[in-house]
Amino acid sequence: MNAYTVKTIGILGGGQLARMSLFAAKRLGFNVAIIEKEKNSPAGQLTHLEFTGSFNDRKLLKKFAEVSDVITLENEFVDAGIIGYLEDLGKKVFPSSQTIALIQDKLYQKQTLQKHGIPVAEFTDVTGTDDFEKVCETLGLPFILKSRKMGYDGYGIALVKNRKNFNDALEKLRKRHLSVMAEKFIRFKLELATIVVRTKKQLCIYPVVRTVQRNHICHIVTAPAEISGSAKKLAGDIAIASVEAFRGYGIFAVEMFLTSDNRILVNEMAPRPHNSGHYTIEGCVTSQFENHIRSVLDLPLGSSEMVHPYAVMVNILGKTNGNGVMKNYKTVLANKSIHLHIYGKSRSSKGRKMGHITVTGSNLKKILSVARQTEKQIII
Numbered sequence: 001m002n003a004y005t006v007k008t009i010g011i012l013g014g015g016q017l018a019r020m021s022l023f024a025a026k027r028l029g030f031n032v033a034i035i036e037k038e039k040n041s042p043a044g045q046l047t048h049l050e051f052t053g054s055f056n057d058r059k060l061l062k063k064f065a066e067v068s069d070v071i072t073l074e075n076e077f078v079d080a081g082i083i084g085y086l087e088d089l090g091k092k093v094f095p096s097s098q099t100i101a102l103i104q105d106k107l108y109q110k111q112t113l114q115k116h117g118i119p120v121a122e123f124t125d126v127t128g129t130d131d132f133e134k135v136c137e138t139l140g141l142p143f144i145l146k147s148r149k150m151g152y153d154g155y156g157i158a159l160v161k162n163r164k165n166f167n168d169a170l171e172k173l174r175k176r177h178l179s180v181m182a183e184k185f186i187r188f189k190l191e192l193a194t195i196v197v198r199t200k201k202q203l204c205i206y207p208v209v210r211t212v213q214r215n216h217i218c219h220i221v222t223a224p225a226e227i228s229g230s231a232k233k234l235a236g237d238i239a240i241a242s243v244e245a246f247r248g249y250g251i252f253a254v255e256m257f258l259t260s261d262n263r264i265l266v267n268e269m270a271p272r273p274h275n276s277g278h279y280t281i282e283g284c285v286t287s288q289f290e291n292h293i294r295s296v297l298d299l300p301l302g303s304s305e306m307v308h309p310y311a312v313m314v315n316i317l318g319k320t321n322g323n324g325v326m327k328n329y330k331t332v333l334a335n336k337s338i339h340l341h342i343y344g345k346s347r348s349s350k351g352r353k354m355g356h357i358t359v360t361g362s363n364l365k366k367i368l369s370v371a372r373q374t375e376k377q378i379i380i
Contacts, residue, residue, distance in 0.1 A: 006297055008033050008049065010068025010091075012082075014041030016343040016353065017074040017273045020281070022046055024289040030297075035064045042344045043074075055082050065089050072250065072296045076104040076271050077150055094250035094296045095271040102246055103271050106148045107181045116245035118238060119265045121257075122184040132166045139184045145169045148179040157216060159185070186265060188257040192225055192235055193276035196243045197251045197291045197301055204291060204301040206284065208235045211255070211276050214317070215351060218275040221313040222368060223283055223306065227258065235264050242266055251292040253277065275315065275353075280304070282339045282358045283311030308360040312368050314375040316355040318348035326355070327379035337361070338374055354380050 009025050011018045014036030022032045022043050033049035034041065044050035049067055053060045055078055065071070065086055071093045073083075080101035083093050095103070102108050110123050124138050126145065135143060145166065147156030156176050158169035173180050191213065195206040210225040211218050225232065239254035246252075246269075253274030255267045277288035286294075286302025294301050318324075324345040326332075332340060342355040357374055359367040 006069040007031055008068050009293065009296060010035070010064055010071040011043065011074055012055065012071065012078045013074035014038075014043040014050070015074055016042050016345075016355075018043035019046065019343060020278075020287075020289045020341075021072075021074065021273060021292050024287060025293045028290070028293060030293070033064060033068050035060070040346065045344055055079070058085065061085065062089065065091050070094070070296055072292070073100075074272055076100060080104065095246075095248055095252075099246050099248050099271060103248075103269055104149060105179070106146055106268070107179070108148075109269060110181075110183075112245055113242060113266055113269075116241065118242050118245060119263060121186050121265055121267075124182050126170070126180045126182050129167055129170060132163050135166075135182045139182060142185045144183045144185055145173060146181050146183060147173045147177040148181050149177045186257050186267075187260050189260055190225065190227065190258040191267070192227070192256045192258055192264070193221075193253060193274070194236060194239045194256075195251065195253055195274060195277040195280070195288050195304075196239050197288075197295050197304075198243055198249055199295050199298055199301065200249065201298070202301045203240065204304050205236050205240060206277060206280060206288065206304040207306060208232045208239075209276055209279070217315065217317065217351065217353070219315050219317070220368075220372075221276050221279055222364065223279050223311045223313075226364070231258065231262070231264065238264055238266060242269055246271075250295050251288060275356075278341070278356050279311040279313040279358050281341075283308060283313075283360055309362045310364040310367060311358060311360045312364070312371045313356055313358045314371045315353055316342070316357065316375060316378055316380060318350050318352040318354050318380060319378075320380075321349050322347070324348045324354060324380065328377065331377055332357075332374060335370065335374055337367070337370060342380075348380055 008031040010033045014034045019042040034044045035051040039052045051064045080097045083097040142161045145158045197204040207224040209223040212220040253270040257265045281287040339358040359371045361367040
């Protein structure tokens, strides 16, 4: 593949991550095709090449592939077999079906990391309610129960303190995905993350950031994380080794724990742009979304250096159930330091990611306060 011959980049998925990658692609002069279950998705609104329907519809996939010179994705829930089908059609897909097959199943993901000597929490497979004693013996109480696939933003995860929790969680999680695993409950000081972008010729890593969750949803990101230089280097080295363990090419997010005894453990990986990297749009020389597009096209990667000492990103989560229109633009945009991103979702619901705000500057405490106060004002 030669970037000079590429006219259209296909993206599997049409949510906000695809939307922001589309902006980056358009700015570089490329067309984007989107395939999503529903019409008028956040990314689909912005291209005439919008394909609507199931990813399992091979005829639709073939039409999508025919207009796409190279293909990428915005989430890891696209079955590896579907990506394999696109590869069989002669299309380059980043990440590859082999990488996705290992990373989208959280048990396989942890096994791969462990095999390569990368530190992770203890874990074990779960086959049914009879496994409670076995899991307790291996991991102790409490422990975390997870769906092996289709888990995100707090969906597909449960804290288990006793047998009743276990039985109830197992029943609930299996409605999401039949396969379940358990992990040791980690007492951490901080949650960290970074973005790694890798091509056959280059590797780029973004600053290690701190993430703060609200109901298991990433709510606040502060960049860079206020941790020691040695901890930042260790986290970065572990993140790079994690991507290399999957022979991954493209963009990857690596989420980690800084434990109470100062170890760094990999929590989860995602083979796509990530919420923890949204701050890079205004905070870095090259955003994660532009480097996502560059990596797909095997173009030289841009600098990941920050352009201000600090950046803060706060997610805008839906506060009501209704249409997705923001009600008070004037109030929010009166603050000249705010960078506002609204994703164009037609419906809002409580806790749904509807947008984000970013503030940059030289005083972390000050910009964090501004970002938090602004987010509280937003009505959506």
